[in-house]
Amino acid sequence: MIQRLSTTPFNDQKPGTSGLRKKVRVFQQPHYAENFIQSVFDSLEAFEGKTLVLGGDGRFLNREVIQIALKMAAANGFGRVLVGRGGILSTPAASHLIRSSDAFGGLILSASHNPGGADEDFGIKYNVSNGGPAPEKVTEAIHARTLTIDHYRILEAGEVDIDTLGTSLLGEMAVEVVDPVAGYADLMEGLFDFGAIRAMIADGFTLSFDSMGAVTGPYAIEIFEKRLGAPAGTVRNAIPLPDFGHHHPDPNLVHAKELYDRMMAEDAPDFGAASDGDGDRNLIIGRHSYVTPSDSLAVLAANAHLAPGYALGLKGIARSMPTSGAADRVAEKLGIPLYETPTGWKFFGNLLDAGMATICGEESAGTGSDHVREKDGIWAVLLWLNILAVRRQSVAQIMTEHWVSYGRNYYARHDYEGIAKDKADALMEALRGKLASLPGTSNSGGKVEKADDFTYTDPIDQSVSRNQGARILFEDGSRVVFRLSGTGTEGATLRIYIERYVGSSGELGMATAEALAPLVKAAQEVADISGFTGMEGPSVIT
Structure with missing residues (x-):
């Protein structure tokens, strides 16, 4: 029996660059996962009778949400779901399975490199028929639906055995448990x-x-x-x-x-x-x-x-x-x-x-x-x-x-994690306000040749993506890039990318920290990182 259950919107379900990521306790709220999954389905067209791929990285809550997703896929009209045995599918394997099975799309349950556990992170991402993450027009439609959703559809049924290879029926929908590795x-x-x-x-x-x-x-x-x-x-x-x-x-x-x-x-x-x-x-x-x-x-x-x-x-x-x-x-x-x-x-x-x-x-x-x-x-x-x-x-x-x-590109990324979002936004706003005045000035990194906020025009569909990172480019080819990450679940992460190029006839054996030290200092001078964040140094350097 298909149930049509009333619900109310959550205002925090905007997908990031890799889907929706939140703490497990957030996803455990009544209707939270159901709302997002239904919003995905409501944002798609002409999938009735088609194939959906489903699986995840095995983190805490993976199996429970797979059961929910299966019953909701059945209630919404999918004809078949391919699910990795035990609920397991790596993200690249899921992409391959979507492509090789001619699936309509797939739900990947993961928060990628974020920690897992009862007090840690969970995520849901929708991938389209080419096996890749949903483009912005799809994620924007999903987000818009999350703000107006008033019901979701789910099949009233027992749990599906996802540990045994083979095909079974869930309502009128086939569930095929596949080898996730072969x-x-x-x-x-x-x-x-x-x-x-x-x-x-x-x-x-x-x-x-x-x-x-x-x-x-x-x-x-x-x-x-x-x-x-x-x-x-x-x-x-x-x-x-x-x-x-x-x-x-x-x-x-x-x-x-x-x-x-x-x-x-x-x-x-x-x-x-x-x-x-x-x-x-x-x-x-x-x-x-x-x-x-x-x-x-x-x-x-x-x-x-x-x-x-x-x-x-x-x-x-x-x-x-x-x-x-x-x-x-x-x-x-x-x-x-x-x-x-x-x-x-x-x-x-x-x-x-x-x-x-x-x-x-x-x-x-x-x-x-x-x-x-x-x-x-x-x-x-x-x-x-x-x-x-x-x-x-x-x-x-x-x-x-x-x-x-x-030649060698000396390179490092400095992450400042867990910054209060208002402080991170204020830092980026102040930095963007300076960009136009930086060319021609000098700091510890050298003379600034160009400073901008990266904008990308897709050469295929001509879509434009703005505000993709503040760049400071120096005359010698060095650069410092500032960007707020969208992959965390709490606070904001400021990422600073620092690069210095040395030609093949230059010094290729320096320690990276030594080669980049002037540019690290320049980043602090330009953006007042410690002043805005209260942090004396990055949380992680990679």
Whole structure:
């Protein structure tokens, strides 16, 4: 029996760059998840009888919301739902499943790299038929509906068994529980030279992959240990847990310190990597050699032709505006376009669908290609392994040769977390008010050549995105970018991106902190960060 239950709107359900993220206790409010899911369905058209993909990263509340979503999908007229066994689907695997099954779209239950647990974070994101995050016109429609919703539809039924592979009926809708790993692993095996990687591992190459108690554990076991022959135990923290084993599943040098320490030890493996809560981000560390996400994007693009799936070359490279310009120099040498977009993977979708770009990346440890419409942590690790298997060099050697060829973009991101939103907004408003007067002035970073608030015009649909980050560009090619993040659930996070370029004949071996110190000082001088936030330094440096 389909129930039509009355409800009242919540005023805090505006999706961010990656869906709606809130604390678990917020989602546990009566009708809260139901309101948002119904608002998604109400914002879509002509999905009756179509297929919906459903799954998440296994965090606390994942299974409960899957049951709600199944019953609501049945009540709203979907014909079939594909759900990952146990409710598990990494974000890139969900994107692949949407595409490979010709689904109408998908609900991905995740708060990505945010912590999980009863007192932590949860999220719901809608992805469209190309497998990518909903574009702004869809998320705006969803938000508008959340403000007027007065009822939702749900099937009165018992719980669905989501732990057994196979198909059952929920009302008139088919529920098909699928293997969340096999199809994705097959896709990876078709893109990369698994034979060459297996041979490298058999010759004694060692690696360590940290799943951080999150969703990539089953994928990594299947791919790295079973298909590529790495020894048992290569994959650490491999069981997805509702609280990620008390890990903060963000693959950076703060939260993946155990991996970093392992890779800096005397007996370090040859290669180390990690992924985040929902499997779309990556961390790459060679023996005694950390690779920044921006540099990783550039190296992957420069060497992608070594993998079978990219042997014909790249159509173009896309990067988010805050990501360093290292990839720009690769694109220039390859003679292909470079696209600079706002932060948020959805901005890459049009470029990928139009065949204008092949590889995309964000400085926040997200890298991917046109094989799906999401960033993909395991994909990035496999491309690195394919490159290492062909070149038979260490990560450190590859990085050194890259810098000699292209120069080096010294780069860091400083995050100021948990700032009161009014103070963060006041800082950005004051900074934007100064931008027009900065060109021609000098500070600790040097002489300012240009200052603006980044605006992006999509080359495909001509849509315009404004206020995407305040940029201060210096005459020597250095820059400082200020941006408020939309991925947190409490307060505001101010992100400051600091970059200095040194040509191939310059000093390529400086410590990053030393190279960027004048620009860090300049950021404080221009924006009065400590004055607005009360913080003497960043919460996290990556």
